[in-house]
Amino acid sequence: MVNGLNNFAFIDGNNLNLSTINRGWRVDYRKFRTYLKDKYAVKTAFYFIGFIEGNLVLYSLLEKYGYRLIYKEVSRDADDNIKGNVDAELVLQAMIEFMNYDKAIIVTSDGDFACLVKYLMGQNKLLRVLAPARANCSRLLRKTAGVKIDFLDELKDKLHYNNKEKPLKDVL
Numbered sequence: 001m002v003n004g005l006n007n008f009a010f011i012d013g014n015n016l017n018l019s020t021i022n023r024g025w026r027v028d029y030r031k032f033r034t035y036l037k038d039k040y041a042v043k044t045a046f047y048f049i050g051f052i053e054g055n056l057v058l059y060s061l062l063e064k065y066g067y068r069l070i071y072k073e074v075s076r077d078a079d080d081n082i083k084g085n086v087d088a089e090l091v092l093q094a095m096i097e098f099m100n101y102d103k104a105i106i107v108t109s110d111g112d113f114a115c116l117v118k119y120l121m122g123q124n125k126l127l128r129v130l131a132p133a134r135a136n137c138s139r140l141l142r143k144t145a146g147v148k149i150d151f152l153d154e155l156k157d158k159l160h161y162n163n164k165e166k167p168l169k170d171v172l
């Protein structure tokens with residue numbers, strides 16, 4: 001880790017989880033937190049997630065690995081699908097914390113965050129955008145981030161959950 005830097009990560013948890021699962025792999029959240037710390041000097045990693053009572057073990061594990069969880073109350077749509085869009089919470093937290101970090105890492109592939117990325121770039125506060133998968137990354141987000149975007153699917157070998165290493169409950 002680079003000494004003296006105080007970088008924060010703002011992670012769209014549902015986007016990270018679903019994007020990688022849809023591409024055929026699962027993130028090992030312990031490895032990912034270590035990667036953020038070692039590669040980008042991330043001292044604080046905010047993980048934005050919809051709160052579901054049945055996921056308390058998951059939330060405990062994420063906190064154990066060093067994530068600071070920001071919950072969004074979920075609702076259900078007409079088809080009983082769970083909705084817990086964290087976009088506003090992520091943008092708000094990035095602004096609340098603005099003076100507390102040197103640079104921000106935004107983890108998402110959602111184009112709704114292009115305005116945040118553009119603002120952070122203009123303030124020289126964006127270090128990287130880490131999109132979970134190149135294939136489903138918004139064109140607007142890619143265009144806005146330009147050379148400051150990386151794709152986690154290119155790090156699959158390093159960050160994937162390997163069920164032979166440890167039980168799933170240890171890496172959710």
